[in-house]
Amino acid sequence: AQSVTQLGSHVSVSEGALVLLRCNYSSSVPPYLFWYVQYPNQGLQLLLKYTSAATLVKGINDFEAEFKKSETSFHLTKPSAHMSDAAEYFCAVGTGANNLFFGTGTRLTVIP
Amino acid sequence: GAVVSQHPSRVICKSGTSVKIECRSLDFQATTMFWYRQFPKKSLMLMATSNEGSKATYEQGVEKDKFLINHASLTLSTLTVTSAHPEDSSFYICSAPGQGEGGTQYFGPGTRLLVL
Helix, strand or coil: CEEEECCCCEEEEECCCCEEECCEEEECCCCEEEEEEECCCCCEEEEEEECCCCCEEECHHHCEEEEEHHHCEEEEEECCCCHHHCEEEEEEEECCCCCCEECCCEEEEEEC | CCCEEEECCEEEECCCCCEEEEEEECCCCCCEEEEEEECCCCCEEEEEEEECCCCCEECCCCCCCCEEEEEEECCEEEEEECCCCHHHCEEEEEEEECCCCCCCEEECCCEEEEEC
16 A cells, blocks of 8 residues: 655745745555655646666756655655745646656745 | 646546546556555545456445446556445545566556535
């Protein structure tokens, strides 16, 4: 079985500051891990994914995430927040072509 | 990347009527599509898996007679909310897995349903 826990339903950062969104997963098999972003009233856009290749994954808009098996974590980071990064972020785990299991989401607010 | 569309993007209907939502994979074929429901400020809840050429697989607690799913072709799945009630108001999102892309799913833009 797979599950995802996102710590912190809301995160606020100042523009230009580091963004850190936390995600821990549980999976009985080697997981595929994803971060998606959702802007208001829109669908989900893939930011990045881990599929058993490099443990440090780089995505769009300077986001990256590191897969740490020992910590069962896949935290999302960005060195410098931009106002346009304000959105809802979802971590998800899957095992292939099946459906994804989503975390409860983290709303990122960027303060000017 | 692959593109998934949904139609309509927004629909308002009266209680008791039925509403059909279409999900299309525009530049790839999808033998499987997924339908999710998202409540305000909540995560996505998988409702059902749509399978081309066979019956949909519903998650526990989802009424199959209320949420009819038809996967008519390799690029089209439809979700029909029958006899809609105000509690069915929600944001419905579909997705389709990319081919050979390590579990990546591509999501439609969602359909906002409001039942009066």
